[in-house]
Amino acid sequence: MYDGTPVAVIGNGPVGQTTALLLARWGLRVILLDQRPGREAVGSKSICQQRDVLDIWCSVGADRIVHEGLAWTTARTFYRDRELFSWSFADPGRSALPACVNISQSRTEEILDECIAAQPLIDVRWNHEVTEIAQDSSGVTLTCGSDELQVAYAVLCAGAKAESLRRQLGVTFAGESFDDRFLICDLRADLPGWETERRFYFDPVWNPDRQVLIHPCPDSTYRIDWQVPEDFDADAERVDGRLDARIRMILGDRPYELVWQSVYRFQSRCADRMRVGRVLLAGDCAHLYAPFGARGLNSGVPDAENAAWKLAFVLHGWAPETLLETYHDERHAAALENLEITSATMRFLAPPDKAHWTRRRALLDAALADPAKVADVDSGRFAEPFWYVDSPLTTPDPTRPFPGRPPRGQLPTPGPGIIIPDTPVPGGRLRELVRDGLLLLTTTGSSRLETSAPPRVLSLTELGLDASVLGARPGESWLIRPDGHVAAVLTDSQSIPTAVHRVLTGS
Known part of the structure; x- marks a missing residue:
């Protein structure tokens, strides 16, 4: 039974905000800490949010991100002035949510802030830099200046620069930095025909031997990324007119407004541990990727969801503390896959x-x-959910072997470890039914689900779902986790307790 001791979330960026909102959704008290004096609404930063992340945000009341974001559908890749290929998102579940929207990180943070302000279980504390973390078997002690906070657990979402806290936890953050830099500009302009397309150019005449990426954003704004040499001087280019000339080579003589610009050098890094006792690491604090494929925030938000439901199950007494080790098992594997994919892209770029x-x-x-x-040709494989096919929580099905990564823009056939399609059901979406405990979807309606966690049993028939949406066969029961991933596909009702025990304990 939950005793009311709060969980600390360190870092009030979008991953920390999401973590706090999800924990509060499970009825847990949260202290949300950040060393900054307040929100810094500067630049677009992370802009591409894929459907599964939008689904998570909708679950905490942030559906305005969906409505305000610009939905794009097609990715085109060019070599010089010729198109090499294009792809569009697949949607086997016919979700009401778009496959992806572009929206500035600063606007996303504003919307999440409003959701947090409406949530009485979240205590936001700016100007609170956590300088020390100590823990024992009963909880975590955080030092913030002269204050000490006692919490049950902590989720560290303090970003890439949280080296001191990682060091205190004994966590390494190995990886590499890339020499080439990237100039990023947010421009407001009218570009007919480009409003719903991502465009990637290899070696265009206006950036020889390097790349340019163009993303549409709301309010006729476009994010343009140029790969530039290591000695690139943004200030000098702006002063002497070279930046304007660089922009004109893409836009022509159309009028435009330069909204924001910055220069980045990208890194690929991964923490060796994402759980250290009662502290979990999430987002950029745990992994850094090159942005081509939009796998940064689109990986950090699933970190938040994975951490939140497992902490909730432990604190409510529905699962043993050993469940938390599977946070590392699952999200570290996801981080390594994202690192492999994005590093390969950067080696090509x-x-x-x-x-x-x-x-x-x-x-x-x-x-x-x-x-x-x-x-x-690798211009960046777009973010997709990680598939927990090898997770200790997943019961394998020999009749549904995982075939590996599908083609660009496609999704694998549902099965153990795969997230279920976000298909419509009466009154909403299928994913909305999974978030409050364990769900058993049946083809017969005769199965039972006995568990300490909140249980729910629904038949596909009463939902009005065709079994083909999942690929379900007669007599099967599908055990679904709170994050929408399939824990098990079962044909024998006597095996359900074993699968439930596995998803609650990892054994």
């Missing part, structure tokens, strides 16, 4: 030596004439 440059040019030249070569 910024080849490390002359030989790699030569091979890249040869491949791009060949892809113009041979469509079979297109599959090897």
